[in-house]
Amino acid sequence: MEVQAAEAARRWLAEQGVSQVRDGWVSDAKPEVLLTANQVAHSWAGDVFAEDLDTADQLRLAFGLLDLLDDYWVTCEIRFANEGAEGPLPADVLWDGYRRRLEADRDVEAVTYSLWVDWFEDHTTSVVAFAEVLGNDIxxxxxxxxxxxxRRARRVLVCSGPVRWTVKEPTYHAAVRLQALHSAVFHGLRASFHDVYGDLEPAAALALLDRLDLPTNTQHLAELRHVLATGHKNHYRSPGAWDDAVRSCS
Structure with a gap:
């Protein structure tokens, strides 16, 4: 389905006079200027939401551009449209689009970065976003x-650091039931401590950490256990705690 969406986006760009060449993109207006995917995204992605289509089809076309360009800025335009005068966007299409791409067998850094810094760091959207991409169906x-x-679960868990602890804790507990997700839960716990907006409760996080079946040489495992055992919630609230843990565990 993502291939079809990307091809629809390619046709739409062609209608705007933009086409792909070997080393990038060119526009009919300035065919001598080579454009990057990021430049194409900044110049044209927002125009999708001015097309004479219903909102759901505009959103599907935007996801096609994301598949084609693989650029974070497309996700920004989706977020702007969701928050704009014509928003919110259809929730079923929006979150199905995220879920499908999180499940894809290819790199989806633009999608996970979008979840992390836009949807999860904003506590007005993180509850719904986390539920839609994982919590509801863990x-x-x-x-x-x-x-x-x-794949989807691992990707969401790894970037879930900014989500409120009370929101993500039940999902973490459910994920611990499956050993294949233990490493992702660990990375989620570590991000919950290190992220600027990370959130956890030390005792509860330590109890979860102790249930994980991880290699004994897992990088930063001992340090994370140490900071949690000493009651620290976040690296930026206790800036010396991690260094103390490194010294204690060396």
């Missing part, structure tokens, strides 16, 4: 264990 992920669902 039990299905654990029960079915398909590769696509596990």
């Amino acid at each position: 039990d299905r992920v654990v029960a079915e264990r398909s590769e696509a669902l596990l």
